[in-house]
Amino acid sequence: MKDKRISLAPMIDWTTSDFRNFARFFNPDIYLYTEMISTSAILKGDAAHILRFTNEEHPVVLQLGGSDASHMAAAIERAEAICGGYDEYNINVGCPSDRVQHNRIGACLMAEPQLVADMVRAMREATDKPITVKHRIGIDHHDSYEFMRDFVGEVAQAGCKRFIVHARTAWLQGLSPKENREIPPLRYQEVYRLKEEFTELTIEINGGIDNLSAIDEHLKRVDGVMIGRAFYHNPYLMAQCNTLWQRSVPSHREIFEKLLAYLHTRAEQGANLATLSRHYLGLFQGMAGARHWRQQLSGKSVLTLEQIRQAGEYVLLHNNV
Structure with missing residues (x-):
């Protein structure tokens, strides 16, 4: 497992601090993501409450939703000042819901790689912690491998070194967020191909992974595996992942x-x-x-x-x- 990673995916209303602390009881090494938190919530709301986490949660990643580079940087600065900062900061470029699209957040940003690159640059100026991006294979009819490759290539030039890829396209019109997790087919081979083409980048795979055998197989091809609902509904799977580090599994x-x-x-x-x-x-x-x-x-x-x-x-x- 050297240089490999397993992560708990960001899930709104689910990956709260109370669940993240619970998740830590199962495994000390899994990276824990917050819910997606909008920059406006941090900059205009009760940031101390919204951003709270415990020392036991490390390594913990703050996922931000936004489309204004200066606001993304300011949100990081607020997080660093209030709670000493997270271990990483992640940009949501994968959520397909109508609500976040309306605010120019999530998967719709795949159509604007230059904007995502600008956000990465601004965020890197605000912290020395890694800036990462979670995205889809594509959006709507922009679903070719080349579309994803070009998106990753441009954002990587801004200094992003880790990409978490949900191995489905997102249909921004006509499908609900739940349907977007189930109807578009999984295309794992294209995530593998991305890693083969960008050997210098760290590529993590997400989508439809729900057992230890599948995790192990994916880790032979990419640098990490991210799991959401399977970890939430069957958290003992996180405990079973200890075997990948050659550690005993807690009872x-x-x-x-x-x-x-x-x-x-x-x-x-x-x-x-x-x-x-x-x-x-x-x-x-x-x-x-x-x-x-x-x-x-x-x-x-x-x-x-x-x-x-x-x-x-x-x-x-x-x-x-």
Whole structure:
């Protein structure tokens, strides 16, 4: 795994600090991405709250949504001043939703490689941390390999060295974000080809990857694998990835005990455990009693630490863990 990487993909409403801390219990090396955060939210909102993360989350990456180079740089400067900075900063050039398109954010920016390059340059002036780009194979009818190659080539000239490629095109009209994750076919070979052509760049692959065998196979061809929903719904896959580093895999009990300690701290800070619990429904995915765990944590306005403990112990007991 030398010079290889596995990442948790940015997912709005899902990759919050509370889920990222949970993810860290499974694996110490996976790169954790924030939700996409718009530059306007950082520059005009409660930046200290929006940007918060814990020391345990490192390595952690801030994904920014924006299209103004000066605003992207200012958002990084705000992050560096408030919380000491993230390990990397990533530009969202992959989200296909109508809402972000309206604000000139996301996948639509693939049609403007010079603008993305300008943002990379401005962001590099604001920090010495790496600036990376997450993008699609293409957009709408601009879906040839050459279109992606030219986009990457121009942005790389601005100093971006890591590209995370969702191996599908994005249809900006006619498909929802969910449909854009499912309907356009996966084209892994074109991501492999990109790495073959740009050997000096770091290329990470994303899209439809949901098991350890597939991760291992992709890492033979590219420099990293990014996974989103599969990690969220079955987080123990992150634990299984430890074998790629020749490390032991933590048990469900070890992870559960760390979660209880974390939730004890969050409860003392005034957090609503019933609200946080949505992030932990997948902990026992595939195990006897997993449905009981989900039922006990779901649909409640109030949830105590003891109730969470009892629900988890029920599953562990039924699996002799």
